[in-house]
Amino acid sequence: MENVVRINRDKREEPNALDRLTALVKNDMARVNEVIIARMQSPVALIPQLAGHLIASGGKRLRPMLTLATAALCGYDGDRHIPLAACIEFLHSATLLHDDVVDESRLRRGNETANVLWGNQASVLVGDFLFSRAFQVMTDDGSLDVLRLLSGTSAVLAEGEVLQLTTSNDVDTSEDSYLQVISAKTAVLFAAACQLGAIVANRPAAEEEALESFGRNLGIAFQLADDALDYSAKQATLGKSVGDDFREGKITLPVILAYRRSDAEERTFWRRTLEQVDQQDGDLEHALALMTKYRALPDTIARARHYGAMAKDALRLFAPSPTRDALTGIVDFSVDRAF
Amino acid sequence: MENVVRINRDKREEPNALDRLTALVKNDMARVNEVIIARMQSPVALIPQLAGHLIASGGKRLRPMLTLATAALCGYDGDRHIPLAACIEFLHSATLLHDDVVDESRLRRGNETANVLWGNQASVLVGDFLFSRAFQVMTDDGSLDVLRLLSGTSAVLAEGEVLQLTTSNDVDTSEDSYLQVISAKTAVLFAAACQLGAIVANRPAAEEEALESFGRNLGIAFQLADDALDYSAKQATLGKSVGDDFREGKITLPVILAYRRSDAEERTFWRRTLEQVDQQDGDLEHALALMTKYRALPDTIARARHYGAMAKDALRLFAPSPTRDALTGIVDFSVDRAF
Numbered sequence: 001m002e003n004v005v006r007i008n009r010d011k012r013e014e015p016n017a018l019d020r021l022t023a024l025v026k027n028d029m030a031r032v033n034e035v036i037i038a039r040m041q042s043p044v045a046l047i048p049q050l051a052g053h054l055i056a057s058g059g060k061r062l063r064p065m066l067t068l069a070t071a072a073l074c075g076y077d078g079d080r081h082i083p084l085a086a087c088i089e090f091l092h093s094a095t096l097l098h099d100d101v102v103d104e105s106r107l108r109r110g111n112e113t114a115n116v117l118w119g120n121q122a123s124v125l126v127g128d129f130l131f132s133r134a135f136q137v138m139t140d141d142g143s144l145d146v147l148r149l150l151s152g153t154s155a156v157l158a159e160g161e162v163l164q165l166t167t168s169n170d171v172d173t174s175e176d177s178y179l180q181v182i183s184a185k186t187a188v189l190f191a192a193a194c195q196l197g198a199i200v201a202n203r204p205a206a207e208e209e210a211l212e213s214f215g216r217n218l219g220i221a222f223q224l225a226d227d228a229l230d231y232s233a234k235q236a237t238l239g240k241s242v243g244d245d246f247r248e249g250k251i252t253l254p255v256i257l258a259y260r261r262s263d264a265e266e267r268t269f270w271r272r273t274l275e276q277v278d279q280q281d282g283d284l285e286h287a288l289a290l291m292t293k294y295r296a297l298p299d300t301i302a303r304a305r306h307y308g309a310m311a312k313d314a315l316r317l318f319a320p321s322p323t324r325d326a327l328t329g330i331v332d333f334s335v336d337r338a339f
Numbered sequence: 340m341e342n343v344v345r346i347n348r349d350k351r352e353e354p355n356a357l358d359r360l361t362a363l364v365k366n367d368m369a370r371v372n373e374v375i376i377a378r379m380q381s382p383v384a385l386i387p388q389l390a391g392h393l394i395a396s397g398g399k400r401l402r403p404m405l406t407l408a409t410a411a412l413c414g415y416d417g418d419r420h421i422p423l424a425a426c427i428e429f430l431h432s433a434t435l436l437h438d439d440v441v442d443e444s445r446l447r448r449g450n451e452t453a454n455v456l457w458g459n460q461a462s463v464l465v466g467d468f469l470f471s472r473a474f475q476v477m478t479d480d481g482s483l484d485v486l487r488l489l490s491g492t493s494a495v496l497a498e499g500e501v502l503q504l505t506t507s508n509d510v511d512t513s514e515d516s517y518l519q520v521i522s523a524k525t526a527v528l529f530a531a532a533c534q535l536g537a538i539v540a541n542r543p544a545a546e547e548e549a550l551e552s553f554g555r556n557l558g559i560a561f562q563l564a565d566d567a568l569d570y571s572a573k574q575a576t577l578g579k580s581v582g583d584d585f586r587e588g589k590i591t592l593p594v595i596l597a598y599r600r601s602d603a604e605e606r607t608f609w610r611r612t613l614e615q616v617d618q619q620d621g622d623l624e625h626a627l628a629l630m631t632k633y634r635a636l637p638d639t640i641a642r643a644r645h646y647g648a649m650a651k652d653a654l655r656l657f658a659p660s661p662t663r664d665a666l667t668g669i670v671d672f673s674v675d676r677a678f
Contacts, residue, residue: 044498046505098467102460121441121504124463128437129497131467135474135490142483151474158468159383165460166385 017329018060024326025068028082032064035086039133050114050126054093057111062330063193064089066218070197070211073323080200083137084146088193090134091154095161095189097127102161103248107241145199153192160184169249169277171259171270178256182223183216190219210317214327217311222334224304227252228297229337231288243284249277253303254296258287261294304335356668357399363665364407367421371403374425378472389453389465393432396450401669402532403428405557409536409550412662419539422476423485427532429473430493434500434528436466441500442587446580484538492531499523508588508616510598510609517595521562522555529558549656553666556650561673563643566591567636568676570627582623588616592642593635597626600633643674 015023022029040051064085071081099105100113101120107113115123131154138147164181167173194215198208230245231254245252251274259270269286273279291297308331318324354362361368379390403424410420438444439452440459446452454462470493477486503520506512533554537547569584570593584591590613598609608629612622630636647670657663 042498042501044502044505046501047498094467098463102463120459122501124437124441125497125500125504127467128470129494129501131470132490132494132497135486136494139483139486139490144478144481144483147474147478147486151471151478155468155471155475158464158471159381159386161464162381162385162461162468163383165464166383 017326017333018062020322021065021069021326021330024323025065025072028068028072028085029061029065031082032061032068032085032089035083035137036089039086039090039137040130042129046118046122047126047129050097050118050122051093051130053111053117054096054108054114055089057108061089062222063092063189066190066193066215066327066330067196069323069327070194070215071200072197073211073318073321073327074197074201074203074207076197076201078200080141080143081197083141084196084200085193087134087137087141087150088189088196090130090137091150091157092189094127094130094134095157097123097130099161101127102165103250105244107244143199146196149192149195149199153188156184156188160186160188168251169275170251171255171267171274173251173256175253175256178251178253179220182220186223187216187219190222191215194218207317210314213314214311217307217314218331218334221304221308221311221331224253224300224307225335225337228254228300228304230254231291231297234337243287246273246284246287247279249274253300254291257299258291258294258296261296262290266290301335308332308335356665356672357401359661360404360408360665360669363662364404364411367407367411367424368400368404370421371400371407371424371428374422374476375428378425378429378476379469381468385457385461386465386468389436389457389461390432390469392450392456393435393447393453394428396447400428401561402431402528405529405532405554405666405669406535408662408666409533409554410539411536412550412657412660412666413536413540413542413546415536415540417539419480419482420536422480423535423539424532426473426476426480426489427528427535429469429476430489430496431528433466433469433473434496436462436469438500440466441504442589444583446583482538485535488531488534488538492527495523495527499525499527507590508614509590510594510606510613512590512595514592514595517590517592518559521559525562526555526558529561530554533557546656549653552653553650556646556653557670557673560643560647560650560670563592563639563646564674564676567593567639567643569593570630570636573676582626585612585623585626586618588613592639593630596638597630597633597635600635601629605629640674647671647674 036055040048040055042048067081067085067088096108097114100108101115101123104115105113106116113123114126134150135147138150160181160183164185167177167181191212192215194211195208198211227245230252231242233242255270255274259267262270269283269290273283273287311331312328315324315328375394379387379394381387406420406424406427435447436453439447440454440462443454444452445455452462453465473489474486477489499520499522503524506516506520530551531554533550534547537550566584569591570581572581594609594613598606601609608622608625612618612626650670651667654663654667
């Protein structure tokens with residue numbers, strides 16, 4: 001099912017890195033899924049219905065997998081990583097529910113979004129429920145270090161989303177501002193998911209920092225690849241449509257690069273389509289042509305590779321192992337899926 | 340400014356109970372306000388702007404005041420009640436921001452709502468931020484008992500909101516279901532706010548339970564009075580318009596009582612106006628006439644008094660004191676403001 005990466009380099013292995021990571025944490029992941037199902041229950045039937053629609057919709061569960069894999073990398077042999085990985089997925093799911101309302105998205109992972117099926121109101125409130133549930137599960141874990149990390153993470157996530165909102169439809173957004181947005185709205189949760197592995201295993205600060213750095217840089221690489229993917233023909237094979245970001249007037253790195261490199265007339269085009277979101281037939285094709293002209297997609301991927309390289313180097317603090325290899329592979333997987 | 344209660348009974352004192360409670364916790368409340376201002380800051384400027392608009396908009400701050408007063412009632416002389424009262428206000432504010440989006444409200448406390456001024460998207464995301472911030476402040480407090488109470492409370496709050504959504508526009512909603520909704524969406528936060536007083540003071544379980552019961556029953560009485568108030572001429576003096584609930588097709592106790600007591604033709608009217616929300620000029624006046632005919636408002640207030648009586652009796656576990664008197668007075672204040 002996850003036959004997403006074409007084998008186009010001799011250095012790429014079979015099975016792909018996501019499959020290898022999935023196999024390594026398979027037993028733990030089955031337990032995480034049990035916790036997720038058990039803890040999303042509520043006497044209010046709409047809650048498990050709506051949450052279940054999102055959670056069972058075939059996401060990769062990459063974030064909780066990172067918690068499980070980093071715990072394994074740290075030699076952890078307890079049980080705390082199981083509910084905490086579920087927490088990470090709850091926080092992520094709550095964010096997705098609110099995101100889809102904010103972005104008025106209609107499709108996610110090839111399915112209609114919860115806001116289309118049950119309305120914005122239910123999506124906002126069930127998001128709130130999942131968020132609360134995440135904090136209940138953390139409280140059951142009982143570690144103030146974990147609570148501090150994850151309450152701080154969720155505050156930064158919200159800040160990132162608000163920041164994105166205030167820079168939206170502004171083609172003059174700088175690459176730096178954009179990096180700030182994705183560091184806050186995406187990378188911080190990847191970082192926390194990975195840091196948890198060292199925290200539960202009670203590893204020294206250097207290892208916790210290395211995993212935080214791995215997760216943060218992986219998260220940035222992942223988001224940049226996602227942004228490129230939205231303009232790539234590859235997108236269609238993932239059950240998504242090409243150009244969703246364009247239609248919403250989202251300012252992502254491919255747009256920022258193309259706009260900066262455009263001449264005056266082309267800039268008028270970008271402002272009309274993305275700032276005023278005044279679009280007509282053929283505009284997406286013209287945008288794609290400009291991106292090709294200015295190499296916006298390969299250069300976005302080159303930026304992603306830069307963060308990916310930092311992520312991989314951060315992991316080298318740990319001794320080689322199949323888990324370390326799989327985590328390293330996930331970096332390439334995240335970047336390469338855009339092509 | 341809070342000259343809200345007409346002195347229409349010889350048993351009513353001057354100054355009113357809210358003023359007396361406000362005076363008793365004045366110094367502590369000034370410190371709570373400092374914490375609120377300090378902890379709603381963010382490098383993302385829209386966050387303190389939007390949150391500040393709501394938080395500074397002249398709410399009574401009844402819920403954090405309850406935490407301060409119950410801590411005083413329990414003889415607490417530490418500092419933990421200050422940030423925890425701020426937490427309660429953050430949780431309440433986050434709920435209000437999301438509520439106003441869900442209800443498409445345009446006015447709150449006589450001001451335009453944040454969703455009107457900054458849009459639904461910003462309201463959802465700043466709500467998420469305040470929610471996260473509440474958990475950061477709780478984590479700083481460091482008590483797992485408090486975290487357990489408040490994460491559970493916020494899960495039940497969300498459940499209550501979803502439950503309300505699923506019963507909305509259904510005039511056949513029973514009084515029992517309705518009580519379930521308001522217990523979850525309103526009373527549980529009042530209960531937690533009061534319980535905190537006993538928790539920080541490390542008082543025996545009986546006192547914690549008494550304060551939980553006081554808060555819960557006060558919360559139900561408060562919400563029932565609020566529901567009556569929406570149909571009462573008194574509403575206009577509070578900067579709100581009469582009949583907001585009616586226009587939204589909200590099913591509250593006055594409607595439930597009036598509908599149950601209506602004849603077949605009158606029920607057709609309720610179904611058209613509240614289930615199909617198909618309303619025309621004169622409908623609100625007709626609804627008010629039916630409520631008068633069936634005594635829906637005085638009977639809603641009678642129900643509120645019943646819960647109020649339980650709240651007052653719960654307090655009698657504590658020795659008489661000006662704080663106990665003021666808390667007792669708040670019950671009457673909450674109910675009487677509807678007339």
